[in-house]
Amino acid sequence: MRSSLPYVSIGLPVYNGERFLTETLDSLLAQTFENFELVISDNASTDRTQEICKDYAVKDRRIRYYRNDQNLGAARNYNRVFELSTGKYFKWAAHDDLCAPEYLERCVEVLNQDASVVLCYANTRQIDEHGTTLRNFDAKSKLGSSKPRERFCECVCVSHPQVPVFGVIRAGILKKTRLIGNYSSSDRVLLGELVLLGRFYEIPEYLFFKRDHPQQHWRVYPTVCSRQVWYDPAKAGKITFPHWRLLLEHFISIKRAPLRWYERTLCCIYLGWWVRLHWRYLAKNLILKEPKES
Numbered sequence: 404m405r406s407s408l409p410y411v412s413i414g415l416p417v418y419n420g421e422r423f424l425t426e427t428l429d430s431l432l433a434q435t436f437e438n439f440e441l442v443i444s445d446n447a448s449t450d451r452t453q454e455i456c457k458d459y460a461v462k463d464r465r466i467r468y469y470r471n472d473q474n475l476g477a478a479r480n481y482n483r484v485f486e487l488s489t490g491k492y493f494k495w496a497a498h499d500d501l502c503a504p505e506y507l508e509r510c511v512e513v514l515n516q517d518a519s520v521v522l523c524y525a526n527t528r529q530i531d532e533h534g535t536t537l538r539n540f541d542a543k544s545k546l547g548s549s550k551p552r553e554r555f556c557e558c559v560c561v562s563h564p565q566v567p568v569f570g571v572i573r574a575g576i577l578k579k580t581r582l583i584g585n586y587s588s589s590d591r592v593l594l595g596e597l598v599l600l601g602r603f604y605e606i607p608e609y610l611f612f613k614r615d616h617p618q619q620h621w622r623v624y625p626t627v628c629s630r631q632v633w634y635d636p637a638k639a640g641k642i643t644f645p646h647w648r649l650l651l652e653h654f655i656s657i658k659r660a661p662l663r664w665y666e667r668t669l670c671c672i673y674l675g676w677w678v679r680l681h682w683r684y685l686a687k688n689l690i691l692k693e694p695k696e697s
Contacts, residue, residue: 408489408491409440409489409490410439410491410511411436411438411439411440411492411494411507411511411571412439412485412488412492412493412494413439413440413442413493413496414442414444414484414488414494414496415427415431415442415443415484415496415498416444416477416483416484416495416498417444417456417498418446418447418452418474418477419450419452420450420452420498421448421450421451421455422532422618423499423614424452424455424456424498424499425455427496427499427500427501428459430502431496432459432465434502434504434507435505435507436508439465439507440465440467440489440490441463441465441466442467442484442487443456443466443467443469444469444470444471444487445469445470445471446476446477447470447471447475452498453470467487469483469487474636476585476632476633476635476637477620477633478583478585478586478589479585482583485574485577488574490574491573491574491575492510492511492514492572492573492574493572493574494507494510494570494571494572495568495569496569497569500569500611500613500614501534501611501614502610502611503525503608503609503611505608505610506525507571509606509610510523510571513604513606514573517602519549519602520602520603521572521573521576521597521601521602521603522567522571522572522573522576522597522601522603522604523571523603523604523606524566524567524569524570524604524605524606525606525610525611526539526540526542526605526606526609526611527539527611527612527613528609528611528613529612529613529615530612530614530615531614531615532614532615532616534612537615539609540564540566541563542605542607543557543563543567543605544605545557546558546602547603547604549602551599551660552666552669552670554602554603555595555657555670556670556673556676557598558591558594558595558598559591559653559673559674560673560677560680565591566611567605568594573601576601577597579600580596581593581596581652584652585634585635586631586634586635586645586652587628587630587634587643587648588627588645589634592649592652592653592656595653595656596656596659596660599657599660627645627646627684628645631643644688646681646684646688647688650685657670657671
């Protein structure tokens with residue numbers, strides 16, 4: 404029965420996260436909303452990640468720790484924590500980010516009160532490796548629009564950090580998507596799918612702290628092509644067409660979504676705008692192995 408299961412599942416995929424993992428785990432376990440499980444999938448880490456996770460799992464029964472025999476890539480590991488989850492709501496957590504104690508409580512309140520909201524997240528501050536505030540991210544009000552085309556345009560055509568992917572999501576809705584793909588920027592595609600299925604709600608409080616540090620994947624892999632390896636190690640050394648893949652995946656999202664014909668048409672028009680914004684990179688994909696764009 405649902406009552407015997409955790410209300411919220413937090414999925415934490417991690418690879419060699421020993422530097423920030425303890426602080427992140429403390430942040431999650433200090434949530435004022437306590438009815439949750441924490442599912443950790445260790446992507447064959449070679450540092451102290453396994454030791455840290457096992458120590459915490461002994462102390463708190465809400466933690467379920469799994470370890471992959473080999474590095475599956477970020478995409479499969481992110482999807483694995485969701486597949487292992489059992490909660491009504493689901494939240495991804497990065498090993499280096501922090502949440503205020505009220506984060507889950509505020510998000511659950513919103514989702515329980517408004518069935519039109521499929522994902523709830525909070526205002527975000529960017530912090531450095533020492534926890535010092537670097538900047539505040541701008542709010543994205545159109546993600547909460549009642550019109551799917553406006554949400555899609557805001558999510559796909561406007562450049563912004565993909566912090567909503569770390570919000571609290573209705574698990575039943577997330578199951579209808581293709582989850583995280585094994586290609587670069589697939590988190591943006593996932594968010595594009597979700598906004599076509601319902602509204603996002605951004606809590607007007609700074610409750611999420613996104614960490615910026617030298618070991619982040621987008622710094623280690625500075626270009627879209629090189630970043631493919633982070634998502635899927637099997638792509639190492641292969642020529643890919645990342646922007647063309649994004650175009651295709653966004654189109655598939657529009658085609659799959661339960662939209663009225665005019666909403667679908669307008670979303671396709673916005674996707675045409677996306678092509679106009681990115682035509683240089685689409686062209687570079689065809690003539691260069693490694694476009695100089697991040």
